[in-house]
Amino acid sequence: MSVAEHHVLDVRNLTIALPAHADRELAVAGAGFSVNAGELVCLVGESGSGKSVIAQATMGLLPLALRATGGQILVDGEDVLAAKEGRLRELRCTRMSMIFQEPMTALNPVMTCGDQIDEVLATHTALPAAARRARILDIVHDVQLPEPERMIASYPHQLSGGQRQRVMIAMALVLNPRLLIADEPTTALDVTTQAQILALIRELQREHGTGVLFITHDFGVVAEIADRVAVLRQGEVVEFAPTKELLAAPAHEYTRMLIAAVPSLTPRHRSAVASESIVLRTEGLSKTYARGWLRREDAVPAAKGISLQIRRGETLGIVGESGSGKSTVARCIARLIEPSAGRILLDGEDVAKLRAAALRPFRRRVQIVFQDPYRSLNPRRTVGESIVEGPMNYGASRDAALSGARRLMELVRLDPRSLDRYPHQFSGGQRQRVCIARALAIEPDLLIADEAVSALDVSVQAQVLALLDEIRMRLDLAMLFITHDLRVAAQVCDRIAVMQQGRIVEEGPVAEVFAHPKHEYTRALFEAAPGRNWSFARRASV
Amino acid sequence: MPAVEAPTAIDSVRPTALQTGVRARLLKSPTVVVGAAILVMILAIGLAAPWLDTVDPAAINPSVRNKGPGFVELARNADGTQRTIEHRMGTDTLGRDVYSRVLYGARTSLLVGVTVAAISVAIGLCIGLIVGYVRWLDGIVMRVMDGVMAIPAILLAIAVVSLSSAGLVAVIVAIVIPEIPRVVRLVRSVVLSVREEPYVEAAISVGTPTLPLVIRHILPNTIPPLIVQATYIVAVAILIEAILSFLGVGIPPETPTWGNIMAEGRALFRIFPHNILYPGIFLALTILAVNMLGDGLRDTLDPRMKKRL
Numbered sequence: 001m002s003v004a005e006h007h008v009l010d011v012r013n014l015t016i017a018l019p020a021h022a023d024r025e026l027a028v029a030g031a032g033f034s035v036n037a038g039e040l041v042c043l044v045g046e047s048g049s050g051k052s053v054i055a056q057a058t059m060g061l062l063p064l065a066l067r068a069t070g071g072q073i074l075v076d077g078e079d080v081l082a083a084k085e086g087r088l089r090e091l092r093c094t095r096m097s098m099i100f101q102e103p104m105t106a107l108n109p110v111m112t113c114g115d116q117i118d119e120v121l122a123t124h125t126a127l128p129a130a131a132r133r134a135r136i137l138d139i140v141h142d143v144q145l146p147e148p149e150r151m152i153a154s155y156p157h158q159l160s161g162g163q164r165q166r167v168m169i170a171m172a173l174v175l176n177p178r179l180l181i182a183d184e185p186t187t188a189l190d191v192t193t194q195a196q197i198l199a200l201i202r203e204l205q206r207e208h209g210t211g212v213l214f215i216t217h218d219f220g221v222v223a224e225i226a227d228r229v230a231v232l233r234q235g236e237v238v239e240f241a242p243t244k245e246l247l248a249a250p251a252h253e254y255t256r257m258l259i260a261a262v263p264s265l266t267p268r269h270r271s272a273v274a275s276e277s278i279v280l281r282t283e284g285l286s287k288t289y290a291r292g293w294l295r296r297e298d299a300v301p302a303a304k305g306i307s308l309q310i311r312r313g314e315t316l317g318i319v320g321e322s323g324s325g326k327s328t329v330a331r332c333i334a335r336l337i338e339p340s341a342g343r344i345l346l347d348g349e350d351v352a353k354l355r356a357a358a359l360r361p362f363r364r365r366v367q368i369v370f371q372d373p374y375r376s377l378n379p380r381r382t383v384g385e386s387i388v389e390g391p392m393n394y395g396a397s398r399d400a401a402l403s404g405a406r407r408l409m410e411l412v413r414l415d416p417r418s419l420d421r422y423p424h425q426f427s428g429g430q431r432q433r434v435c436i437a438r439a440l441a442i443e444p445d446l447l448i449a450d451e452a453v454s455a456l457d458v459s460v461q462a463q464v465l466a467l468l469d470e471i472r473m474r475l476d477l478a479m480l481f482i483t484h485d486l487r488v489a490a491q492v493c494d495r496i497a498v499m500q501q502g503r504i505v506e507e508g509p510v511a512e513v514f515a516h517p518k519h520e521y522t523r524a525l526f527e528a529a530p531g532r533n534w535s536f537a538r539r540a541s542v
Numbered sequence: 543m544p545a546v547e548a549p550t551a552i553d554s555v556r557p558t559a560l561q562t563g564v565r566a567r568l569l570k571s572p573t574v575v576v577g578a579a580i581l582v583m584i585l586a587i588g589l590a591a592p593w594l595d596t597v598d599p600a601a602i603n604p605s606v607r608n609k610g611p612g613f614v615e616l617a618r619n620a621d622g623t624q625r626t627i628e629h630r631m632g633t634d635t636l637g638r639d640v641y642s643r644v645l646y647g648a649r650t651s652l653l654v655g656v657t658v659a660a661i662s663v664a665i666g667l668c669i670g671l672i673v674g675y676v677r678w679l680d681g682i683v684m685r686v687m688d689g690v691m692a693i694p695a696i697l698l699a700i701a702v703v704s705l706s707s708a709g710l711v712a713v714i715v716a717i718v719i720p721e722i723p724r725v726v727r728l729v730r731s732v733v734l735s736v737r738e739e740p741y742v743e744a745a746i747s748v749g750t751p752t753l754p755l756v757i758r759h760i761l762p763n764t765i766p767p768l769i770v771q772a773t774y775i776v777a778v779a780i781l782i783e784a785i786l787s788f789l790g791v792g793i794p795p796e797t798p799t800w801g802n803i804m805a806e807g808r809a810l811f812r813i814f815p816h817n818i819l820y821p822g823i824f825l826a827l828t829i830l831a832v833n834m835l836g837d838g839l840r841d842t843l844d845p846r847m848k849k850r851l
Contacts, residue, residue: 336746
């Protein structure tokens with residue numbers, strides 16, 4: 001008992017079974033770790049490793065299909081697995097609280113933020129309304145929201161993502177719980193907002209002595225805030241150690257692999273692009289989304305005056321936060337949307353204003369790979385049909401297209417015999433490779449990767465990045481690489497352009513921009529990159 | 543060189559699908575199986591009516607008017623011998639055999655239901671695909687559809703029937719018209735969400751022309767919700783046909799339908815309830831079966847319902 005008293009959370013030999021027909025038997029297999037008061041423990045692992053299941057089990061929120069079959073979860077010494085629903089309800093918010101990944105969906109859109117915090121107080125305390133209001137203003141002030149009065153009267157959609165997450169944190173901490181579970185709370189946020197939220201969680205946790213279980217897939221975040229780290233693989237804790245120790249000398253092979261896969265912030269040395277032939281040039285490219293017709297003054301500029309150029313064999317990165325207009329630029333260049341102004345010159349020919357039929361010859365030469373590998377393949381068609389569609393549109397015979405598809409499958413390191421399989425039979429990384437094969441099938445000159453590795457786990461991400469780079473070299477492609485992740489940009493780009501609010505604020509060779517960022521926004525981005533002081537990739541550049 | 547090598551070994555791919563086939567899931571659903579079984583039974587009864595000991599459903603016999611169920615009639619053959627005819631469900635005010643009329647009526651009712659569903663789904667699908675894809679048409683066509691939807695289906699049907707002579711074709715047309723906007727709305731909403739999917743954009747960027755794009759990538763997504771919608775249209779069409787016939791603007795009484803059998807039994811309902819009772823039972827059973835089938839199909843085909851545990 002005496003040991004358990006120090007632990008705010010003590011997970012012992014936890015086993016949680018998956019329903020029959022799942023891809024493995026156990027969601028969590030004998031996991032054990034602990035969180036002390038005033039300590040921040042990171043639970044890291046790739047998708048499907050069981051991180052969120054452990055969080056749900058601790059809150060007593062396991063989906064009905066999952067059953068805890070063994071072990072204990074002691075929160076402040078009390079086993080929540082054995083607790084009845086009524087007791088769990090008492091414990092939630094008072095002893096353990098949780099914040100979620102997507103604050104927009106975790107908050108009720110039809111209640112003001114103040115009412116939602118008040119609900120917690122009204123449920124768990126007997127305070128009169130005036131005292132509750134004072135307490136709410138206090139906590140809103142604590143989470144550093146400006147103008148607390150206005151904030152508590154606002155509805156979630158009126159706040160920014162970072163502000164919403166602060167409201168979630170206020171709600172979770174208003175009753176001073178012993179344990180805070182944060183399930184990827186910054187994954188949906190921009191990197192600068194993420195840095196602020198991480199600092200806030202760290203600060204509040206020190207102030208209140210709360211134990212924090214922080215779930216993440218991002219080793220940058222781990223290096224930034226964790227005291228201790230538990231590494232989870234397929235429901236098993238393979239390593240549990242203090243952060244410095246684990247990052248410096250990972251004991252388990254899997255941990256070593258994960259850490260090695262984290263791209264370094266130090267740009268990789270790349271040989272200068274020899275070719276002088278410019279594949280793509282844009283001049284003053286702009287896109288304005290009109291809100292309804294007639295009301296011109298409400299128009300929102302998503303991209304403004306974008307001028308860039310890419311040479312054969314070169315990778316240009318566009319980095320920026322969400323809403324900066326980088327995807328709009330990519331979609332304009334791929335002509336999935338029509339630019340409002342400016343020119344898109346492909347080998348000197350302007351394609352910006354071409355109509356559907358005239359665009360067909362152009363489409364051959366620019367291909368795009370999208371972010372979400374689960375939605376970018378038609379689930380009703382085999383991957384083979386998806387890959388041969390392009391060549392057959394341009395008059396290739398089915399046999400020729402299929403033999404081309406088999407070669408491409410080998411190029412992206414997939415079994416050519418799996419061409420007649422459906423997308424759901426492939427993993428996320430494999431699907432993304434199929435998408436790359438589809439894009440390459442009509443032999444484009446320019447490949448656009450729109451956040452193509454953002455949805456992938458780090459180890460898979462590293463493979464796809466390496467593959468993209470290899471293909472670019474082998475086929476002498478020009479590549480436009482859109483990403484929000486500076487680490488990724490550092491590894492694959494020759495030059496980068498930094499976008500903010502629809503404009504390019506800085507552009508230059510990667511090494512130069514990373515070493516001497518000129519624009520203040522670029523500097524802010526670098527400042528905010530989690531774990532920037534920790535070099536993961538000692539073995540990176542050769 | 544890249545920090546992590548590109549995958550060198552060729553990856554194997556999971557050999558079998560985790561999810562079981564749609565057919566297997568349909569056969570496991572009790573509502574689908576029971577609903578389909580009842581429908582098949584009623585269809586078989588309708589088709590086999592001539593061999594199920596029926597007489598001419600239109601034959602009038604004033605001597606046996608308004609007899610209760612189970613009445614046995616002594617009839618004289620042409621050669622002077624006698625035979626007996628059992629009226630299992632009694633006779634109506636003109637002495638017609640209700641049993642024969644109900645069995646033959648199943649043909650008309652099901653024919654109307656299935657035809658209406660097929661035609662309205664086909665037309666609605668075409669319009670829906672076009673307005674969902676050609677954005678400038680959307681505003682115009684959808685306002686017309688809203689206009690049609692604003693008029694109650696039965697009133698519209700009565701108006702359409704009264705424009706021409708009452709008959710099977712007129713009734714089918716009259717029921718199809720108010721059903722089309724519902725199908726268009728459904729198809730349009732699916733098209734609007736699917737056309738934003740990255741795989742549709744990917745198909746556009748590999749140069750797929752519009753027509754193949756719609757047929758290959760968008761149309762298949764509309765099929766599962768349409769199958770479900772079609773079953774509801776079958777049920778609604780059978781009911782509206784019955785109501786039209788009941789109101790006397792539907793199919794003429796020479797062709798028996800459940801609706802006009804009930805309409806004719808209305809006057810003497812208190813004394814001879816069997817004229818309404820038996821066709822009513824069949825009608826209710828059919829609607830129940832169609833709805834069960836529709837619910838079951840929705841649960842099985844709608845991907846959102848798959849997550850339900």
